[in-house]
Amino acid sequence: MKHLFSYSVYQPLNNIPGQGTPIERLDALGCDGLELFTLYDDVPAEYGAESLAVHLPYAVDWYGGWTGRLDASEFDAENVRPVMFGRDRSEAVSNIVLAIKKASALGPAYGVFHAGNSNIDEVMLHAHTDDDRDVLRALAEMMNLVAAELGGEMPFRIAFENLWWSGLKLKDERERRFLEDHLEFDNWGFCLDTGHMMNTLPDAYDEDAAIDGLLKIFDRYSRDMKDRVRTMHFHLSTSAEYRNTFEERPRPPGEGVTKTIEAVYPHIMNIDQHRPFSSVRCVEIAETISPDFLTHEMIGSGSGDAHKDLLQQTAFFRRRSSDAGST
Numbered sequence: 001m002k003h004l005f006s007y008s009v010y011q012p013l014n015n016i017p018g019q020g021t022p023i024e025r026l027d028a029l030g031c032d033g034l035e036l037f038t039l040y041d042d043v044p045a046e047y048g049a050e051s052l053a054v055h056l057p058y059a060v061d062w063y064g065g066w067t068g069r070l071d072a073s074e075f076d077a078e079n080v081r082p083v084m085f086g087r088d089r090s091e092a093v094s095n096i097v098l099a100i101k102k103a104s105a106l107g108p109a110y111g112v113f114h115a116g117n118s119n120i121d122e123v124m125l126h127a128h129t130d131d132d133r134d135v136l137r138a139l140a141e142m143m144n145l146v147a148a149e150l151g152g153e154m155p156f157r158i159a160f161e162n163l164w165w166s167g168l169k170l171k172d173e174r175e176r177r178f179l180e181d182h183l184e185f186d187n188w189g190f191c192l193d194t195g196h197m198m199n200t201l202p203d204a205y206d207e208d209a210a211i212d213g214l215l216k217i218f219d220r221y222s223r224d225m226k227d228r229v230r231t232m233h234f235h236l237s238t239s240a241e242y243r244n245t246f247e248e249r250p251r252p253p254g255e256g257v258t259k260t261i262e263a264v265y266p267h268i269m270n271i272d273q274h275r276p277f278s279s280v281r282c283v284e285i286a287e288t289i290s291p292d293f294l295t296h297e298m299i300g301s302g303s304g305d306a307h308k309d310l311l312q313q314t315a316f317f318r319r320r321s322s323d324a325g326s327t
Contacts, residue, residue, distance in 0.1 A: 001290065003030055003317065004052060005310060006233070006297040008037040013046055017307050022050050029307060030314025035112070035231075035295040038103045040081065040095065047106070053231070053293060054103040054156075055112040056096075059085045060261060063117035063130060063166070065092060066138050070120070074257055083120075083257055093142065097149045104155045109293065110231055111156055112191045115139055116163025120257055123264045124249035130166035136175060139167065140182035147185040159191035159231050164199035164271070171200065171217055173225055189230045194285060195237035195297070199271055204240045211281050218288045231293040232286060234313065235300070237273040246270070274300025276309035280316045 005016075005026060018025035026033060033052035036043070040057065064070040065084025072080065072087035086092030103111055117135050122128050139160075147154055160179070162170040169175070170192055179188070197214055204210040218226075246267065251260055274297055286294055296313050298306040 001286065002032040002052065002293050003314060004033055004035040004293055004295040005029065005031045006037070006055070006295050006299065007034040007051075009039060009043060009047065010037075013050065026050065029310050030318060031296070031310070035293070036106070038099065038106075040098050040102060042102060043105055051106050052108065053110050053112075053295070054106060054108045056099050056103060057081065058114040059083055059092075060118055061120040061257075062092065062142075063135050063138055064120060066142060070257065079258075083261075089142075089145075093145045093149060096142070096146045100146070100150065100155065108156050110159045110189070110191070112159045112161050112231070112233075113143075114163060115160035116165040116167035116169070116196075118163070118165045118268075120260055121251050123260070124246075124251070124267055126243075126246075126248060128166050132166055132169065132175075133178065135167035136178055137182065140179060144182075144184045153185050154187040156187070157230065158188045160188065161191040161193050161196070161233065163193070163196050169200055170197060170229075172220065173222060176225055176228055189228045191231045191233060191295075192229045192289065192291070193233035193235075193297075195233070195235040195272060195274055198237045199239060199243065202240060202244065204238050206238055207236060207277065207279050208281070209240075210236065210238050211279065211285060214285055215288060218285075221289075226289055229289050230291055231295060232289060232291045233295050233297045234277075234282075234286065235273075235297045236275045236277045236282070237271070237300075238275075239271045239273055242270045269300065272300070274298065276303075276313045277316065278312070282313070283316050286317075 013022045016022055016025045018028045034050045035053040035055055036047055036051040037055040060083050062084050070084055080087050081095055085095050119130050160168055162168045198204045198210045201213040204213055296310050298309040303309055
């Protein structure tokens with residue numbers, strides 16, 4: 001299992017602390033390389049050697065765009081991308097194809113793609129009305145068109161990532177079977193995000209409860225399901241109290257999408273905490289699935305120092321490796 005550090009083309013490699021080359025500094029932090037968040041432009045050459053995988057750009061409410069629920073007239077060709085990929089279906093497909101082609105230059109082992117959707121009208125509500133299966137059906141339709149534009153197959157494995165919004169949650173086998181029936185290309189799997197899954201658990205009030213909740217879900221996974229999970233995003237989220245008690249805020253009539261996104265950002269961060277694990281039990285999560293890649297996503301409310309949080313998490317795996325070597 002290779003350990004990766006979540007990074008972005010917005011972040012210079014010299015931000016990684018330590019001595020030596022970027023790879024040597026990553027090794028000192030317990031990582032083999034980067035999972036690099038890419039966009040729609042050429043990836044700067046400096047990231048080539050370190051980036052073993054990519055995280056493709058996402059759109060906040062792509063399903064709203066795909067189904068025509070959102071008003072595309074709010075956007076131009078550039079600012080529509082982070083909201084719904086494109087102003088119409090054709091433009092959305094073209095932009096996803098562009099993102100994949102740009103990322104392909106790195107020769108990544110996989111590219112993460114969000115397979116859930118945050119309905120911009122309901123993001124501050126407790127209940128979300130979009131049906132999970134409808135979102136997954138639209139996802140399959142959209143990605144089949146993307147694959148067709150790329151010659152019928154993806155140039156690298158697409159790792160569909162679970163969220164706590166409508167769409168992919170990975171809490172049972174039905175989603176895997178649904179996608180196997182509806183996707184027309186073969187080069188895909190799952191990126192299981194531990195924190196996102198914890199955000200679906202109503203009793204994830206503390207670290208032990210959150211870990212126990214995930215292990216119970218994994219106990220029900222078949223071998224076929226585990227084989228689809230080739231990568232994990234690894235972080236802790238114990239936001240049950242906030243999720244169960246936050247005050248709802250219906251989207252004000254006439255409020256623009258950009259303003260809504262800015263207003264709800266603190267709410268999303270309160271749910272999706274991206275904290276480092278503090279218990280060695282976290283290793284059980286990774287070992288139960290045994291993915292090829294484990295990406296440490298330290299972008300939230302931990303110590304305030306992402307590299308310190310990374311060391312805290314990777315230390316558990318170093319300790320386990322050291323203990324195994326001494327027996």
